[in-house]
Amino acid sequence: MLGGTAEARALSAVLIKAGFSVVTSLAGVTQQPLPVTGEVRSGGFGGEHGLIAYVRRERIAAIVDATHPFAAVMARHAALAAEQTRIVYLRLERPAWAAQSGDRWIDAGSAAAAAGLLPDGSRVFLTIGRKEIAPFMERPGLSGMVRMIEPPSQSVPAQWRLLLARPPFDLETEKQSLRECGITHVVSKNSGGESGKSKLVAARELNIPVVMIARPVKPAAFTAWPVDAAAATLARLLSP
Numbered sequence: 163m164l165g166g167t168a169e170a171r172a173l174s175a176v177l178i179k180a181g182f183s184v185v186t187s188l189a190g191v192t193q194q195p196l197p198v199t200g201e202v203r204s205g206g207f208g209g210e211h212g213l214i215a216y217v218r219r220e221r222i223a224a225i226v227d228a229t230h231p232f233a234a235v236m237a238r239h240a241a242l243a244a245e246q247t248r249i250v251y252l253r254l255e256r257p258a259w260a261a262q263s264g265d266r267w268i269d270a271g272s273a274a275a276a277a278g279l280l281p282d283g284s285r286v287f288l289t290i291g292r293k294e295i296a297p298f299m300e301r302p303g304l305s306g307m308v309r310m311i312e313p314p315s316q317s318v319p320a321q322w323r324l325l326l327a328r329p330p331f332d333l334e335t336e337k338q339s340l341r342e343c344g345i346t347h348v349v350s351k352n353s354g355g356e357s358g359k360s361k362l363v364a365a366r367e368l369n370i371p372v373v374m375i376a377r378p379v380k381p382a383a384f385t386a387w388p389v390d391a392a393a394a395t396l397a398r399l400l401s402p
């Protein structure tokens with residue numbers, strides 16, 4: 163189980179209850195990850211060749227990719243490793259968010275493109291994690307609030323307020339933060355799921371535009387959603 167998400171934790175628990183032997187793999191970037199049922203390993207495999215070696219050594223029968231929709235490198239390595247070792251590869255894929263009436267979304271193809279779309283003077287609520295904030299921090303004309311779970315590896319310029327917090331966030335708190343910080347634009351990855359959705363509802367209700375970063379393309383795979391369907395699909399794919 164390639165994890166690091168709430169649904170990976172849920173699927174591990176369901177599979178273990180159904181009698182599967184599951185190892186959840188975490189990238190090891192979060193200092194205090196939430197508890198996972200069953201065996202856990204942590205840290206990268208050392209690229210696709212490392213993952214292939216791991217699959218062979220541990221006699222893995224299936225890779226379930228339940229990583230975040232933006233974890234594109236891991237998905238590519240996992241698909242390749244499964245193909246090379248001829249094992250099952252299943253992706254647990256959370257549906258993307260779709261704009262609703264009243265939303266003012268501006269589509270962006272990447273974090274860098276999103277940074278380029280913001281007008282000078284924008285007060286930004288940046289909620290894209292810690293890895294890709296550089297294009298925003300490098301623009302002196304942007305300011306606002308940047309929220310992530312773990313501290314960033316780079317320094318955050320003084321015109322930005324850094325907020326370390328873990329989802330979920332409730333709607334009223336999100337609206338209050340947007341108002342208090344004088345936010346003019348929200349920037350979000352199209353992660354999907356319930357826990358990050360309230361900022362989008364808050365932006366809609368306050369008539370604030372959202373720069374929405376599209377998901378990366380991933381290799382073709384068997385995909386399933388939600389967790390129970392994924393467990394059933396895995397059982398089917400592994401049945402003789």
Ligand code: NAP
Nearest residue numbers: 165166187188189206207208209229230232233234235236
């Ligand atoms: P990524 O860019 O696709 O992967 C970068 C490298 O991190 C991979 O090549 C792999 O290293 C290692 N890695 C990633 N996921 C791993 C896992 N589950 N187990 C072991 N190694 C892993 O991934 P990312 O976007 O940095 O995401 C890292 C983790 O954070 C994932 O578990 C993901 O579910 C979680 N996460 C990501 C986001 C996001 O926005 N990207 C949001 C929430 C949670 P090697 O090449 O050495 O094997």
